[in-house]
Amino acid sequence: MINALVEMFSYAFIVRAVIVGLLVSLCAALLGVSLVLKRYSMIGDGLSHVGFGTLAVATALNIAPLSISIPATVLAAFLLLRISENSKIKGDAAIALISTGALAIGIMVISFTTGMNTDVYSYMFGSILAMSTSDVTLSVALAVVVLVLFIFFYNKLFGVIFDENFAKATGVKTFLYNMLIAILTAITIVLGMRMIGALLISSLILFPALTSMRICKKFKSVTICAACVSLASFFIGIVVSYSYATPAGASVVIVNIAAFALFWLINSLKRRT
Amino acid sequence: MWKRYGKRYSNMALITCRDASFAYEGNTVVEGLNFTVESGDYLCIIGENGSGKSTIIKGLLRLKTPQTGSIVAGDGLKPSEIGYLPQQTVVQKDFPASAYEVVLSGRLGARGILPFYSRADKAIAEENIRRLDIVDLRNKCYRELSGGQQQRVLLARALCATKKLLLLDEPVAGLDPLVTQELYRLIEDINRQMGITIIMVSHDVRTAVKYASHILHLKNTQAFFGRTEDYVSSGVGISFLNCGCADGRHAE
Ligand SMILES: Nc1ncnc2c1ncn2[C@@H]1O[C@H](COP(=O)(O)OP(=O)(O)OP(=O)(O)O)[C@@H](O)[C@H]1O
Ligand SMILES: [Mg+2]
Numbered sequence: 373m374i375n376a377l378v379e380m381f382s383y384a385f386i387v388r389a390v391i392v393g394l395l396v397s398l399c400a401a402l403l404g405v406s407l408v409l410k411r412y413s414m415i416g417d418g419l420s421h422v423g424f425g426t427l428a429v430a431t432a433l434n435i436a437p438l439s440i441s442i443p444a445t446v447l448a449a450f451l452l453l454r455i456s457e458n459s460k461i462k463g464d465a466a467i468a469l470i471s472t473g474a475l476a477i478g479i480m481v482i483s484f485t486t487g488m489n490t491d492v493y494s495y496m497f498g499s500i501l502a503m504s505t506s507d508v509t510l511s512v513a514l515a516v517v518v519l520v521l522f523i524f525f526y527n528k529l530f531g532v533i534f535d536e537n538f539a540k541a542t543g544v545k546t547f548l549y550n551m552l553i554a555i556l557t558a559i560t561i562v563l564g565m566r567m568i569g570a571l572l573i574s575s576l577i578l579f580p581a582l583t584s585m586r587i588c589k590k591f592k593s594v595t596i597c598a599a600c601v602s603l604a605s606f607f608i609g610i611v612v613s614y615s616y617a618t619p620a621g622a623s624v625v626i627v628n629i630a631a632f633a634l635f636w637l638i639n640s641l642k643r644r645t
Numbered sequence: 646m647w648k649r650y651g652k653r654y655s656n657m658a659l660i661t662c663r664d665a666s667f668a669y670e671g672n673t674v675v676e677g678l679n680f681t682v683e684s685g686d687y688l689c690i691i692g693e694n695g696s697g698k699s700t701i702i703k704g705l706l707r708l709k710t711p712q713t714g715s716i717v718a719g720d721g722l723k724p725s726e727i728g729y730l731p732q733q734t735v736v737q738k739d740f741p742a743s744a745y746e747v748v749l750s751g752r753l754g755a756r757g758i759l760p761f762y763s764r765a766d767k768a769i770a771e772e773n774i775r776r777l778d779i780v781d782l783r784n785k786c787y788r789e790l791s792g793g794q795q796q797r798v799l800l801a802r803a804l805c806a807t808k809k810l811l812l813l814d815e816p817v818a819g820l821d822p823l824v825t826q827e828l829y830r831l832i833e834d835i836n837r838q839m840g841i842t843i844i845m846v847s848h849d850v851r852t853a854v855k856y857a858s859h860i861l862h863l864k865n866t867q868a869f870f871g872r873t874e875d876y877v878s879s880g881v882g883i884s885f886l887n888c889g890c891a892d893g894r895h896a897e
Contacts, residue, residue, distance in 0.1 A: 409737070409740060409741075411737070523760075524760040525760060526760075527749075527750070527753060527756075527760065527761065527762060528753060528756075528760075530742070530746065530750060531750040531753040534736065534740065534742055534746075534747065534750060535731070535734055535736070535750075537706075537708055537731060538729055538731060538734075538750075538802070538806075539750075539753060539754070540706075540707075540708060541706035541707070541708055541724065541727060541729045541812075542724060542725060542727055542728065542729060542751070542753065542754035542806040543723060543724030543725030543726075543727070543754035543755075544753050544754050585739060585741055588741055589741050589743065589786035589789075590741055590742065590743040590746060590784075590786070591741050591742045591743070591746050592743075592746065593741070594741040
């Protein structure tokens with residue numbers, strides 16, 4: 373076991389992937405708590421489609437993928453929030469509109485240019501081989517920014533999520549913090565998509581929050597527990613992926629599902645006694 | 646810890662409401678609002694169900710913009726100096742939050758952009774927790790408290806946010822008689838001793854008349870606004886007080 377781990381971490385690309393993966397898992401879990409409680413779960417899914425579409429366009433145009441994908445996804449997040457806040461279109465419908473629209477554009481661009489090549493495939497299903505060194509540097513930097521902002525505004529986020537009207541009435545800039553949640557989520561999704569895949573990234577956001585909510589009753593403990601669950605699941609998942617040559621993204625998500633089942637079981641046993 | 650704000654001599658009232666009306670999707674629900682609230686006042690808003698009381702509160706908090714007319718804040722009143730107790734707080738099922746976390750979140754407005762709570766913020770939260778006698782609830786999950794307990798937690802949160810103005814939308818709903826009386830006395834103290842302006846929605850006219858300095862009576866329009874002494878001798882006031890309850894229904 374130890375030998376297998378040592379062997380695994382002797383590959384530089386795996387070390388890079390694990391570092392980025394752990395950071396992204398941490399960001400995803402922290403933001404996930406806010407998204408789940410704000411009933412924004414679908415935004416994660418919607419943004420991952422937008423992310424996929426823009427990555428496809430970037431590949432077709434032969435530009436560094438993150439440099440297009442991150443601004444575009446942040447813009448989409450901004451639009452989604454604006455639409456769901458003050459228009460007649462319901463939030464979930466707005467998400468479906470924007471996300472399927474972006475997906476369709478992405479698929480069109482792909483079919484006109486490169487076709488379904490390995491790059492496109494890796495955006496959909498994730499690949500730890502996809503990370504270049506410059507990707508890693510950018511990812512680490514952005515993930516650290518997300519973490520620092522989250523910790524800085526943790527209390528504000530709680531206020532805005534728990535009772536937005538009260539927060540607004542007492543002078544908290546709720547729009548700003550809603551935007552912050554959306555922007556940080558957009559960045560996290562694009563970063564995580566390369567490794568986990570567009571189809572699975574939103575589960576990285578939702579599962580740890582839902583898992584820790586089985587057992588924890590305080591906002592702080594849910595946040596901390598979600599972070600730990602997410603980190604552990606990613607690590608176990610990536611080791612499993614290496615050992616059994618399974619896809620990294622799917623392995624991580626499966627471990628997350630197992631963690632959810634475990635917490636659910638513990639909670640129902642606790643209730644019975 | 647509480648800053649004293651006595652009556653300041655300025656020609657601007659704390660809140661001035663001029664010809665304001667409010668509408669939901671184009672349907673006007675309350676109109677003809679003309680009243681002023683001075684620093685240190687204790688205003689009770691009364692009226693039947695659906696007469697627009699909560700709507701006005703939301704207007705005063707700038708959560709809802711008036712359809713016509715204006716609401717102007719004076720005396721340098723800032724949102725971060727306002728405490729608020731909503732009539733209903735819809736918190737989703739199994740929202741993880743301890744009572745303490747909820748109370749402390751009352752301090753967020755006052756923090757501005759600063760990220761963490763200061764020691765003073767925590768001290769204010771502790772004081773209000775003691776005041777509302779919820780010390781043994783502080784580590785409990787908010788969602789798992791009874792209705793009256795939740796109300797007290799939210800009141801403590803509102804007090805944490807208050808520096809000049811406190812808006813209470815039916816604060817005693819769901820409280821037991823003992824706590825109700827204590828709460829009225831607490832609000833009176835906050836008003837008299839700390840000079841905090843109170844605007845309270847209430848269905849309990851007798852208590853409203855006992856404590857408030859001014860009354861605003863709504864019937865989807867402004868039926869009465871003025872000093873409490875004048876209200877009890879006015880036509881609207883007499884018929885309401887005799888009827889025994891602000892809804893215009895007879896008390897059981
Ligand atoms: N969100 C809303 N959308 C549409 N109409 C609304 C909305 N909120 C309130 N109304 C309408 O506005 C009117 C005034 O409502 P408001 O909540 O201000 O009454 P209230 O005086 O606070 O009543 P209560 O004593 O029951 O609390 C009602 O007729 C109600 O139907
Ligand atoms: Mg009301």
